[in-house]
Amino acid sequence: MRSVAIIGIGKTAFGAFPARDLRSLAVEAVDHALTDANVSAPAVEAFYVGNFAGPSFVGQNHLAPYIGTAAGFNGIPCTRFEDACASSGSAFFHAWQSVAAGVYDLVVAAGVEKMTSQTTPRVTEILAGAGDMAGEGRAGATFPALFAMIAQRHMHQYGTTREQLAAVSVKNHANGAKNPHAHMRKVITLEQALAGKPIAEPLTVYDCSLISDGAAAVVIVPADQAQRYTTRSVRVLSVAQTSDYVALDSKQDITLFPSVKSAGEKAYEAASVGPSEIQVAELHDCFTIAEILASEDLGFVPKGDGGPWAAAGCSAIGGRLPINTSGGLKSKGHPVGATGVGQICDIVMQLRGDAGERQVARHQIGLAQNLGGSGATCVVTILRAE
Amino acid sequence: MDSSEFGDGTVYTETIVHSPPEQYAADAPYQLAIIDVDRGARLTVRILGKEPNERAHIGDRVSFVEERNGVAYYRKSNSQVAADEPSGTARPLV
Numbered sequence A: 001m002r003s004v005a006i007i008g009i010g011k012t013a014f015g016a017f018p019a020r021d022l023r024s025l026a027v028e029a030v031d032h033a034l035t036d037a038n039v040s041a042p043a044v045e046a047f048y049v050g051n052f053a054g055p056s057f058v059g060q061n062h063l064a065p066y067i068g069t070a071a072g073f074n075g076i077p078c079t080r081f082e083d084a085c086a087s088s089g090s091a092f093f094h095a096w097q098s099v100a101a102g103v104y105d106l107v108v109a110a111g112v113e114k115m116t117s118q119t120t121p122r123v124t125e126i127l128a129g130a131g132d133m134a135g136e137g138r139a140g141a142t143f144p145a146l147f148a149m150i151a152q153r154h155m156h157q158y159g160t161t162r163e164q165l166a167a168v169s170v171k172n173h174a175n176g177a178k179n180p181h182a183h184m185r186k187v188i189t190l191e192q193a194l195a196g197k198p199i200a201e202p203l204t205v206y207d208c209s210l211i212s213d214g215a216a217a218v219v220i221v222p223a224d225q226a227q228r229y230t231t232r233s234v235r236v237l238s239v240a241q242t243s244d245y246v247a248l249d250s251k252q253d254i255t256l257f258p259s260v261k262s263a264g265e266k267a268y269e270a271a272s273v274g275p276s277e278i279q280v281a282e283l284h285d286c287f288t289i290a291e292i293l294a295s296e297d298l299g300f301v302p303k304g305d306g307g308p309w310a311a312a313g314c315s316a317i318g319g320r321l322p323i324n325t326s327g328g329l330k331s332k333g334h335p336v337g338a339t340g341v342g343q344i345c346d347i348v349m350q351l352r353g354d355a356g357e358r359q360v361a362r363h364q365i366g367l368a369q370n371l372g373g374s375g376a377t378c379v380v381t382i383l384r385a386e
Numbered sequence B: 001m002d003s004s005e006f007g008d009g010t011v012y013t014e015t016i017v018h019s020p021p022e023q024y025a026a027d028a029p030y031q032l033a034i035i036d037v038d039r040g041a042r043l044t045v046r047i048l049g050k051e052p053n054e055r056a057h058i059g060d061r062v063s064f065v066e067e068r069n070g071v072a073y074y075r076k077s078n079s080q081v082a083a084d085e086p087s088g089t090a091r092p093l094v
Helices: A022-037 A054-058 A063-071 A087-100 A120-128 A143-158 A162-176 A190-194 A223-228 A258-271 A288-297 A306-311 A336-352 B022-027
Strands: A004-011 A046-050 A078-081 A107-114 A198-200 A213-222 A234-243 A280-282 A365-372 A377-385 B009-017 B030-037 B042-047 B061-068 B071-076
Touching: A004 A022, A004 A087, A004 A223, A004 A336, A022 A054, A022 A063, A022 A107, A022 A213, A046 A063, A046 A087, A046 A336, A054 A107, A054 A120, A063 A078, A063 A107, A078 A087, A087 A107, A087 A213, A087 A234, A087 A336, A087 A365, A087 A377, A107 A336, A120 A143, A120 B022, A143 A198, A143 A288, A143 B009, A143 B030, A162 A190, A162 A288, A162 A306, A198 B009, A213 A223, A213 A336, A234 A258, A234 A336, A258 A288, A258 A365, A258 A377, A280 A336, A288 A306, A288 A365, A336 A365, A336 A377, B009 B042
Parallel strands: A046 A078, A046 A107, A280 A365, B042 B071
Antiparallel strands: A004 A213, A004 A234, A107 A213, A234 A377, A365 A377, B009 B030, B009 B061, B030 B042, B061 B071
8 A cells, every 4th residue: 555645635614605506615625625736637537525415405416527527627537425424534535545555646535515505404304314214313313312312321421511512612612713714703601502502402502513515625646746746745644434333223332433433443553653642633523422422432531531621621722632623513614525524624734834823732643533423434534744 | 113122111311302303393392212122122212291200311211102103102101191192293204
């Protein structure tokens, strides 16, 4: 396997953009990434795009060539990946494999979602399709409900508190308020987070990520060719993708995600780094409890300590391990198909030292964790500054 | 689901859903739970009842009421919710 480098990143702002269609968002992100990489579109050899539910959200299928031709790609393989909220993490994993295996030398991985043209109840219903629709979905389980049940169980087993969940939201909003590309640039207080409108108890609206439009893209090449394009490349130390049951009630212990634990272990081993060496991370905070679980399952803290750890400020910028300096899915926004590649772009920014007032002090090694459904897919990527 | 697999059980986890999917808008708020049925299965079910004392918490016993449109409806054991309680109205899937 060849070592791979990211030579360009591109993102749209995340938000509600009623005047923009799905394709224009994706093309904008790809254009930014190609410009950042000093690459022209016809030189790209393959295109991997993650998208969860374009057909349901905007009625468009066959998205990869639909976007690829508009982006200026020249008859190359264009393929869409769907793994719920880990769709573009999966696209990135497969793009990385193709370059690492020597199949291609210049590949674009992207993600896009256009969600805000549907009403919240309809979005809730479409998102529920990432669960088991014959079982939990039919019973009325929304994604907030599934993560609420995870939170209840985590609180029951480990004593995690409502205040600790809210602390994650307060932190991510504080970070997102400083991110010009974030959807909700609003600082919130602990009191506000605790008093939010209930969505699925114990989760309030402040525990839930946002319904957003947006796109993100990266350009990857073999690491030994990166210098041809840029002096600002970032090394992909490892990428691991894992899977597990789609239905939450098929899991033995819902307070941990085996897919996250095993993706982390595989990624750490392949990168020859341990959890204590990670200096900045983007974790999949679709709900506040998900960030707490991920911080435990990835080995940053022992199981059950994620809540107190977040509440003590250990994951804030300036803390022991800054998490979601972008604002996370909570504040930056969660256009689900764009999230995985978006997280990778955010880590690349940190490793390049381009994160402005959100820049962390130590930025040699970063990790991105992208989750699909209630843990049925996980992609963990470890990156290193060159 | 075959109704023979139902039976009394114990709540493993639960929530009250305030923001429902479109198809269950008329039911909200409703209680959803993952329960461990005594004969071994783990199921996602609805718990009937709207009153605070009808809410089943983790570890509470729940009794099978009925199965409609593939959804199992339970109530907290020893609570007095009638089987035709309106929160249990499940509209058929579109």
